[in-house]
Amino acid sequence: MKDTLIALLGQTVEKLQADNHIPADLQPDIQITNTKDASHGDLATNLAMMLAKPAGKNPREMATLIIDNLPANDLVEKVDIAGPGFINFFIKSGSTLSVVKNILDQAENFGLSELGKGKKIQVEFVSANPTGPLHVGHGRGAAYGATVADLYEAVGYEVHREYYVNDAGRQMDILGTSIWLRYLEKCGIDFEFPVNGYKGDYIYDIATEIETEYEDKFVFTHEELMNGIPADEPHGGDKELHIDALISRAKELLGKASYRIIFDSGLNSIIGDIRDDLKHFGIEYQDWYSERTLEDRNLVSKAIERLQTAGHIYEKDGALWFRSTDFGDEKDRVVKRDNGQTTYFASDIAYHMEKIERGYDIVIDVWGADHHGYVPRVRAALQALGDDADKLKVLLVQFANLFRGGEKVQMSTRSGSFVTLRELREEVGNDAARFFYVMRKCEQHLDFDLDLAKSQSNDNPVYYIQYAHARVCSVLRQLKEKNLTHDTNNGQSNLPLLTEPHEISLVKKLNQYTSTLESAAIKAEPHLMVHYLRELASELHTYYNAHQFIVDDKNIRDARLNLIIACRQIIANGLKLLGVSAPEAM
RNA sequence: GCGCCUGUAGCUCAGAUGGAUAGAGUGUUGCCCUCCGAAGGCAAAGGUCACAGGUUCGACUCCUGUCAGGCGCGCCA
Numbered sequence: 315m316k317d318t319l320i321a322l323l324g325q326t327v328e329k330l331q332a333d334n335h336i337p338a339d340l341q342p343d344i345q346i347t348n349t350k351d352a353s354h355g356d357l358a359t360n361l362a363m364m365l366a367k368p369a370g371k372n373p374r375e376m377a378t379l380i381i382d383n384l385p386a387n388d389l390v391e392k393v394d395i396a397g398p399g400f401i402n403f404f405i406k407s408g409s410t411l412s413v414v415k416n417i418l419d420q421a422e423n424f425g426l427s428e429l430g431k432g433k434k435i436q437v438e439f440v441s442a443n444p445t446g447p448l449h450v451g452h453g454r455g456a457a458y459g460a461t462v463a464d465l466y467e468a469v470g471y472e473v474h475r476e477y478y479v480n481d482a483g484r485q486m487d488i489l490g491t492s493i494w495l496r497y498l499e500k501c502g503i504d505f506e507f508p509v510n511g512y513k514g515d516y517i518y519d520i521a522t523e524i525e526t527e528y529e530d531k532f533v534f535t536h537e538e539l540m541n542g543i544p545a546d547e548p549h550g551g552d553k554e555l556h557i558d559a560l561i562s563r564a565k566e567l568l569g570k571a572s573y574r575i576i577f578d579s580g581l582n583s584i585i586g587d588i589r590d591d592l593k594h595f596g597i598e599y600q601d602w603y604s605e606r607t608l609e610d611r612n613l614v615s616k617a618i619e620r621l622q623t624a625g626h627i628y629e630k631d632g633a634l635w636f637r638s639t640d641f642g643d644e645k646d647r648v649v650k651r652d653n654g655q656t657t658y659f660a661s662d663i664a665y666h667m668e669k670i671e672r673g674y675d676i677v678i679d680v681w682g683a684d685h686h687g688y689v690p691r692v693r694a695a696l697q698a699l700g701d702d703a704d705k706l707k708v709l710l711v712q713f714a715n716l717f718r719g720g721e722k723v724q725m726s727t728r729s730g731s732f733v734t735l736r737e738l739r740e741e742v743g744n745d746a747a748r749f750f751y752v753m754r755k756c757e758q759h760l761d762f763d764l765d766l767a768k769s770q771s772n773d774n775p776v777y778y779i780q781y782a783h784a785r786v787c788s789v790l791r792q793l794k795e796k797n798l799t800h801d802t803n804n805g806q807s808n809l810p811l812l813t814e815p816h817e818i819s820l821v822k823k824l825n826q827y828t829s830t831l832e833s834a835a836i837k838a839e840p841h842l843m844v845h846y847l848r849e850l851a852s853e854l855h856t857y858y859n860a861h862q863f864i865v866d867d868k869n870i871r872d873a874r875l876n877l878i879i880a881c882r883q884i885i886a887n888g889l890k891l892l893g894v895s896a897p898e899a900m
Numbered sequence: 901g902c903g904c905c906u907g908u909a910g911c912u913c914a915g916a917u918g919g920a921u922a923g924a925g926u927g928u929u930g931c932c933c934u935c936c937g938a939a940g941g942c943a944a945a946g947g948u949c950a951c952a953g954g955u956u957c958g959a960c961u962c963c964u965g966u967c968a969g970g971c972g973c974g975c976c977a
Contacts, residue, residue: 345917360919363957373957397920398958443977485977554976633975644903644973651975658977686904687972712905712970754913757905759970761912766926770939773926781939792936833916845914848924859932859941900939 316346316357316829318389319403323361326383335379336369348826355394355402356410356822362399373399411809413824417880418802425831425887430471436669437463438603439680440592441478444584445489446514448591448735451682454714454760456735457751457893458840459680460597462709464891465835465843474674475599478665481581482605483658487561488512489584490577494532494564496521497576501533505540509547510557520583524576532576534567591736595744596893608664614656617664617699618649626698636663641694663695670701678838683710683757709838714751714760723764742767748893749776752840770900775848779885780897782851786882787898789863793875796864805872812873816857820877823850827884831891840892847888854881 323344331338349358362377369376377395384393392404417424439459442452460475467473480486492511496518499507507513524532543559545551565573585602592598608614618634621627626637632652636659639646649660669677681688689708696703716723716733723733739747746767753775754760770777793800812821826846834842863874886896 347916347919349920354920358920363919367957400920445977480977483977631975635975648975653975655975657975661977682971683905684971689904710905758913759906763912766912774939775925777939778925781937785937785940789936796936837916839916841914842916845924852924855940856942858936859938862936864936900937 318387319346319357319359320344322385322387323359323380325385326380327361327365329383330365330379336365349402354396354400355392355404357403357405358400359403360400362395362401366399377401408810410821410825411812413821414809414876414880415806417824417883418806418876421883422887422890424883425828426468426470427828427832428470429832429836430466430469433471433675434474434673435466435471435676435678436474436476436672436674437466437678437680438476438478438669439463440588441480442588443480443485444581444588445485445512446584447516448588450716450733450735450738450762451714453595453735453738453747454751455680455682455711456592456595456597457748458709458711458756460595461748461752461840461892462678462680462835462838464893465831465838465840468891469832469835471676474601475597476601476603477599479585479602479604480658481585482609482661484558484561486577486581488557489517489580490573491557491561491564492517493520493524493580494568494576495560497524497532498534498539500525501530503533503536503539505536506546506548508553508557508560510553516584516587520580523583524579528575532568532572538567539563591734591739595735595739596748603665605661605665608661608668613664613668614660617667617695618656618660620667621649621663621695621698624698624700636691636695636698638691638694638698641690641697643690643694647691659691662692663699666692666696666706667699667701670696670705675705677706679706679708681708681710683712686710707838709756711756712759714762716762716764718764738764745780745894746774746776749844752892753844755839755841775844776894777900779847779851779889780895781900782854783882783885783889783896784898784900785854785858786878789878790875793864798864798871800875801868801872802876804869805874805876808869808873809876811870812877814861816853816860817874817877820850820853820857820881823853824880824884827888831888843888843891847885847892850881850884850888854878854885 323346327336327344330336344359344361346357346359349355362380363373365371365380366373366376371379374395377399380401381393381395389406389409390403391406394402394404396402437459439462440448440452440456442448448456463473463475488510489512492508492513495505495507495511498505500518500521543563544555546556547553564576568576589602618627621636626640627649628635628637633648634650635646636649637646647659648657649663650656666677679692689710692708693703693706696706716738735747742750742764750762750767751760766774767776790800812818827850830842830846834840834846857878861874863871863878865871865874882896889896
């Protein structure tokens, strides 16, 4: 509809230019907006106000001129000039009613579009270090990333969901060593657990599994373990040096193969747990991409070489630096340390280089907002490699704070006292969790009210929307109980009987679904869908209270039932995109 | 100190590329079930859009500055 009007106005502009009413070189960007107020018609344009100045006319005069030169169209009922010079379009109601038929015909496919047809997009999200279970902070990235991916898919993009597994690096060594130390404890070796080690209960579980399978195969004496290890923090030492020494000791005593066994049992156990957690949260990936395979394929050194060839690498203090300041970063970054080890950043350059090489049109990274300082350097690297850095879109998700009984719930990862995503899901349910996580724009801090999410009352927006869906189902059950039937075709031909203000307004709302979905997808803003669904549910509840659907007049009854079934379909479609169920009864 | 995000009703938040009288929910107050589920609806009240300038026909929106809150600034990952 909007496109039709834009085309009509485009013709008008050309005509006015031909008649020398407005400068011929002007190329106005014609904008059509939905009106907020019904008295302003259905759609409006500010074109007259934009053209007024270059044409040397006042806006209302300009508007008259535009309307006089507007080609006729049988969808347009009436055109008005209002306010400072808006042109309001009133659309014939028959043409807007067709949405009801379309929804019933296309059912769960209604609203899908081909906007992104032929375009490939990759969405990488969560990608939490596999050093422990996901916590509630990861949950937001998970829900947000998954919804953004689903929205893109709904508007026709080919979407590849990916989890980047950081299965290399120091954090993972700390994990492997922590597991080994807990195992040693279980086997009766006496020592003090490092302050920097991972202390969660899951570490004990993994240690127990290893003990069950390998018994005392990895046991060493206290002396072998601790001899020459620098003191830990509580004893006046440095906790980083202490843990690093323990890692080296673990590798040395266990040997490569045994160390790998312990390391991998930790990795596999935790990744398996994360995978299971996300699956139950309604999230599945096309790929779990291993950081280790980057090294196995020499991609990290290849990336550094490419940068070197392009002249963006220099040596200082025995390390290799990437001159990222040439591309807007605030300081240069080390890619290879003086000890010969490549940095995490180097892996990330390789990873992003490889992503671009895979041929995606858009590469989306969903990161926690605490990583925002990292964006310029990754972008710089892509530019330096000569890749199209504009393909990379980084979406930063702010933190989520949990509230219980009005109090902020404290969380800390290392101490092991954090609230896990799994606990949250069990407490409030998947529906409420998915919904609450995407209720706000991603750059907005999220206050997650546990009591509200759990409450089965009108306060809770999830229930409010789900109830609207269940209510329509309930009406249809009533119909059956009264031994009445619903004739969809009869309803279709009697749609023009829907002339009540509530009905017209509802039809208008249904007509906005497709554009809402498209804009939610393109802007990566799932909250737009949340707001839309709430408004639709609200109008449906209002309609329900104002009018009886199961009336004696068969024609009106069938038409009304068609309308509310269409609403139910849209609610179901929208909720599905958010990963929320649409129950038939509650 | 520098950088990113945020500041809109008592509270939690919407306000696309600048547009008409700044909107919801919640809370407060008052109504509505002999009627398809009251997990609902209707109505009232509630605002210096953090502050100060600027840009223009027009600014919550764009620019500059100030203030406040969050986060980030390692040869960690």
